[in-house]
Amino acid sequence: MQPISDGAMLSPWEPGIFSLVLFGLLVLAFIGFQLFIAHWVGEKKESREKSRVYESGVIPTGTARLPLPVPFYMVAIFFLLFDVEGVFIFAWAVVFRELGWTGWLQMAFFIIVLLVGLAYIWVKGGLDWRESHRSK
Amino acid sequence: MKNRLLDAGDVVINWARKYSLWPMFFGLSCCFVEKATALTSRYDMARFGAEVLRPSPRQADLLIVSGTVFKKIAPVVLRLYEQMPEPKWVISMGSCSNSGGMYDVYSVVQGVNQILPVDVYIPGCPPRPEAVLQGLVQLQEKIVSTEKPARKVFHLGGGTQGTVAPLLVDGHTKTRDSRGTGYQGMPLRGSSATPPHFFDNRSHLMWTPPARRIELTQGDQSLAAVMSGRFPGSVNQLPHTSDMMTFTVQENSLKDVLRFLKHEAEPRYRRLDDLTAVDESARSDEASFTMIYQLLSLDGPARIRLKVRLEGEEPVTKTITDLWPSANWYEREVYDMFGIRFDGHPHLRRILMPHNWQGFPLRKKYPGRATEMPPYTLEDAQREQPLDAAEFLSLGRRNEKDKDPFILNLGPHHVSTHGLLRCMASLDGEEITRLELDIGYHHRGVEKIGERQTWHQFIPYTDRVDYLAGAANNLSYVLAVEALADIRVPERAQVMRVLLSELFRLSNHLVYFATFAHDVGAMTPNFYTFAEREMILDVVELITGGRLHPSWFRLGGVAADLPDGWKEAVDAFVRIFPRRLREYENLITKNPIFKARTEGIGRLSLEEAIDWGVTGPNLRACGLEWDLRKKFPYSGYENFQFDVPTAAGGDCYARYLVRVEEMRQSLKIIEQAAASMPSGRYVTDDYRYAIPPREDMLTAIESLIHHFINVTRGPRIPRGEAYAATEVPRGEQGYYVVSEGLGHAYRMRIRGPGFANVQAMPLMARGESVADLIAIIGSLDYILPDIDR
Numbered sequence: 001m002q003p004i005s006d007g008a009m010l011s012p013w014e015p016g017i018f019s020l021v022l023f024g025l026l027v028l029a030f031i032g033f034q035l036f037i038a039h040w041v042g043e044k045k046e047s048r049e050k051s052r053v054y055e056s057g058v059i060p061t062g063t064a065r066l067p068l069p070v071p072f073y074m075v076a077i078f079f080l081l082f083d084v085e086g087v088f089i090f091a092w093a094v095v096f097r098e099l100g101w102t103g104w105l106q107m108a109f110f111i112i113v114l115l116v117g118l119a120y121i122w123v124k125g126g127l128d129w130r131e132s133h134r135s136k
Numbered sequence: 137m138k139n140r141l142l143d144a145g146d147v148v149i150n151w152a153r154k155y156s157l158w159p160m161f162f163g164l165s166c167c168f169v170e171k172a173t174a175l176t177s178r179y180d181m182a183r184f185g186a187e188v189l190r191p192s193p194r195q196a197d198l199l200i201v202s203g204t205v206f207k208k209i210a211p212v213v214l215r216l217y218e219q220m221p222e223p224k225w226v227i228s229m230g231s232c233s234n235s236g237g238m239y240d241v242y243s244v245v246q247g248v249n250q251i252l253p254v255d256v257y258i259p260g261c262p263p264r265p266e267a268v269l270q271g272l273v274q275l276q277e278k279i280v281s282t283e284k285p286a287r288k289v290f291h292l293g294g295g296t297q298g299t300v301a302p303l304l305v306d307g308h309t310k311t312r313d314s315r316g317t318g319y320q321g322m323p324l325r326g327s328s329a330t331p332p333h334f335f336d337n338r339s340h341l342m343w344t345p346p347a348r349r350i351e352l353t354q355g356d357q358s359l360a361a362v363m364s365g366r367f368p369g370s371v372n373q374l375p376h377t378s379d380m381m382t383f384t385v386q387e388n389s390l391k392d393v394l395r396f397l398k399h400e401a402e403p404r405y406r407r408l409d410d411l412t413a414v415d416e417s418a419r420s421d422e423a424s425f426t427m428i429y430q431l432l433s434l435d436g437p438a439r440i441r442l443k444v445r446l447e448g449e450e451p452v453t454k455t456i457t458d459l460w461p462s463a464n465w466y467e468r469e470v471y472d473m474f475g476i477r478f479d480g481h482p483h484l485r486r487i488l489m490p491h492n493w494q495g496f497p498l499r500k501k502y503p504g505r506a507t508e509m510p511p512y513t514l515e516d517a518q519r520e521q522p523l524d525a526a527e528f529l530s531l532g533r534r535n536e537k538d539k540d541p542f543i544l545n546l547g548p549h550h551v552s553t554h555g556l557l558r559c560m561a562s563l564d565g566e567e568i569t570r571l572e573l574d575i576g577y578h579h580r581g582v583e584k585i586g587e588r589q590t591w592h593q594f595i596p597y598t599d600r601v602d603y604l605a606g607a608a609n610n611l612s613y614v615l616a617v618e619a620l621a622d623i624r625v626p627e628r629a630q631v632m633r634v635l636l637s638e639l640f641r642l643s644n645h646l647v648y649f650a651t652f653a654h655d656v657g658a659m660t661p662n663f664y665t666f667a668e669r670e671m672i673l674d675v676v677e678l679i680t681g682g683r684l685h686p687s688w689f690r691l692g693g694v695a696a697d698l699p700d701g702w703k704e705a706v707d708a709f710v711r712i713f714p715r716r717l718r719e720y721e722n723l724i725t726k727n728p729i730f731k732a733r734t735e736g737i738g739r740l741s742l743e744e745a746i747d748w749g750v751t752g753p754n755l756r757a758c759g760l761e762w763d764l765r766k767k768f769p770y771s772g773y774e775n776f777q778f779d780v781p782t783a784a785g786g787d788c789y790a791r792y793l794v795r796v797e798e799m800r801q802s803l804k805i806i807e808q809a810a811a812s813m814p815s816g817r818y819v820t821d822d823y824r825y826a827i828p829p830r831e832d833m834l835t836a837i838e839s840l841i842h843h844f845i846n847v848t849r850g851p852r853i854p855r856g857e858a859y860a861a862t863e864v865p866r867g868e869q870g871y872y873v874v875s876e877g878l879g880h881a882y883r884m885r886i887r888g889p890g891f892a893n894v895q896a897m898p899l900m901a902r903g904e905s906v907a908d909l910i911a912i913i914g915s916l917d918y919i920l921p922d923i924d925r
Contacts, residue, residue: 040291041289041290042222042288042289043222043223043288043289043297043298044222045222047218049214049215049218049219050218050219050221052215052219054192054193054194054219055545056545056546056547056548056549056550056558057212057213057215057216057548057549058212058215058521058522058525058545058548058558059521059522059524060545061524061525061526061543061545062526062543066542068542069542069564069565070565071564071565071566071567072565072566129565
């Protein structure tokens with residue numbers, strides 16, 4: 001795969017403010033029209049039951065605003081963390097040849113640090129987000 | 137000009153609506169199976185523009201009320217209807233929804249049109265899938281020919297759209313009398329013959345031989361000797377029984393006897409097979425009840441029945457939940473139905489009837505029919521609401537300081553609950569910490585009906601106890617009555633019964649295969665397995681004339697002989713099916729996603745399974761080779777070669793494997809039955825009990841008399857009691873019939889396998905995640921009418 005470094009491959013930046021504004025307005029008008037049609041057309045009958053939350057046909061318990069434990073939140077955070085680190089590795093892949101062995105060494109160190117971090121999380125049970133599985 | 141534009145608008149809008157109806161995924165009972173079948177390949181409802189069933193009322197504009205509208209579910213039906221957006225239409229599908237149908241019983245609303253407006257009625261019990269399509273077409277025609285939606289759509293005032301049919305009011309715009317109008321003041325046939333009201337019943341004038349008497353086995357005799365030595369004076373063996381060894385036990389020593397039988401007796405009676413009661417008030421002078429405890433020994437194999445007499449109007453006895461945890465629901469049911477209290481029960485409360493129900497339905501004085509009670513109206517449906525989920529989950533919570541759980545309510549109307557079951561889970565994150573079940577949304581009062589329909593009339597009700605097992609249901613019932621009256625069944629009829637039962641086992645397991653795979657995300661099998669299921673139902677239809685509910689077995693045989701061409705039809709199916717099954721297995725059995733979703737999920741140990749009375753494939757998935765067809769052979773199963781598949785682990789995957797292998801074994805039985813079909817009569821010539829075939833009825837006066845009596849007031853079944861159980865696709869289904877020598881039963885008890893199987897579900901679900909709950913529900917294969925009956 002050829003690295004994309006040649007600026008000529010991208011279209012030139014020639015801002016045409018008029019067409020942009022026109023386009024934007026058209027989009028807004030179209031969205032507005034759609035929303036209006038969806039809102040206005042059709043019969044509406046309000047009733048207490050209809051505005052009630054649908055909960056398998058029974059009256060829901062309590063409200064929807066309540067503290068809810070999200071145990072997989074740690075997993076999500078870790079995913080984000082490693083995902084962002086991945087960006088550096090992709091960037092390095094693009095300039096792999098230019099950086100040479102120095103770059104390789106530096107990235108190898110970087111990846112090893114990441115792996116150690118991953119192993120630490122794993123060992124600590126940070127990836128087992130379910131209580132019962134942790135105790136098993 | 138404006139009017140012309142609006143007229144054109146009407147045409148366009150109606151045309152668009154006609155071909156884009158969105159039915160809700162909503163089913164109440166048997167009818168829903170046929171409604172769902174209408175979606176599958178042979179019937180293909182998508183051709184009519186009603187393509188996908190929507191799981192939420194918000195996305196649907198067509199409510200097909202398919203099945204029995206129970207008083208406990210009626211508020212939910214109404215709410216779902218009201219939560220649908222405008223415009224909306226209602227089709228009432230099946231006799232139950234139309235008028236209550238054959239269920240004129242305390243728990244059933246006699247027609248959904250008392251609480252909802254209805255556009256189209258589809259007759260039938262259940263209507264065929266083609267009838268669903270016709271109902272849909274009729275609704276389309278109604279939309280095109282009567283509705284003027286454009287004015288409503290553009291807010292111009294006037295116009296019509298959606299359903300505008302009025303609610304019907306009993307006595308004014310409709311009658312609940314199943315005979316039609318004009319019969320007011322004339323008693324319904326049958327009800328007056330039911331105790332305690334009837335005197336001088338003509339059945340008393342008939343003579344029948346006494347009930348069957350069994351010889352006790354060596355093991356039973358020695359156990360009886362041990363028991364009378366150990367509990368002198370408090371246990372009494374009944375001298376004659378028709379089915380199993382029976383003792384009457386003094387109430388105060390009952391628990392000792394049960395403990396002895398469970399832990400020390402030889403063999404040990406480890407399973408509580410059934411627990412129920414009989415209201416004696418109509419056959420004895422004082423108000424009293426008999427508690428029935430029936431135990432089963434897996435080592436014997438043997439059964440034993442203990443009877444305990446309780447005195448008084450509001451009797452109290454001790455709970456046995458500390459001996460068998462499964463007694464919990466059984467005792468609640470006895471309390472709900474008879475008003476007998478159990479001292480020490482963890483949470484004694486109603487289980488089948490709504491929480492604020494008045495009276496105890498299975499008491500003899502309680503009215504059996506809905507038409508003897510005031511009509512169920514819109515106001516009732518708005519007022520009587522199911523209890524809040526938090527109330528179920530707060531029951532038995534150790535202390536109120538437990539952190540507030542997140543409560544997830546699943547059901548009673550939910551795609552994944554496979555019927556009207558309500559699961560309430562308290563969650564910690566996604567993990568289930570507690571699961572409470574609310575059943576009874578499908579209580580059809582069939583045990584009460586059994587006390588008023590004659591012995592023959594009751595057969596169609598048995599079909600509907602497990603609506604996916606069809607004729608296999610008839611078998612448990614007719615076997616119980618045949619055991620009591622000692623009716624001998626010709627060999628040909630026995631093999632025909634086996635053939636039909638196994639065809640229904642296959643058809644049930646095919647539905648299981650499809651729905652279970654669907655539950656864990658594999659939608660494809662649905663469209664395939666229903667094709668083979670249709671093949672089976674074609675064979676069933678050829679033989680019996682019916683599909684879901686053939687009601688084809690009779691006391692002493694079956695309803696008719698095999699028709700021409702049955703062999704070819706069965707053989708064709710036997711030839712095709714193994715290859716198809718292999719194909720399905722290739723799709724699912726080693727599918728990594730399916731395995732990840734099911735392996736190790738919802739484990740149940742063998743100990744727990746036995747303790748909780750789990751039966752059928754769910755028990756065999758725990759590793760125990762226990763099948764009534766082998767252990768207590770009936771209807772000639774001992775003459776067939778087949779294996780009892782088991783699996784290890786007791787998880788969802790094991791439950792799946794057992795059923796797939798059972799399909800192969802069932803096919804083997806079908807093949808053998810077809811190949812070795814004996815010649816001879818299809819029904820016994822003992823016309824004292826059996827309904828004589830038409831040729832005999834028209835040519836012999838004796839047969840004519842028997843025919844007349846047996847179809848009108850019913851045969852007189854000798855005084856006594858008998859229990860018979862068969863291995864229906866879901867487990868052990870048993871009928872305990874008590875006769876007082878009348879044309880109908882004195883007490884009709886049905887032991888459904890689902891009741892025990894589902895009671896053990898919280899055990900499997902605890903500690904699993906919410907998604908796993910769906911897999912567990914799918915793997916258990918329960919059906920609501922046999923849980924709630």
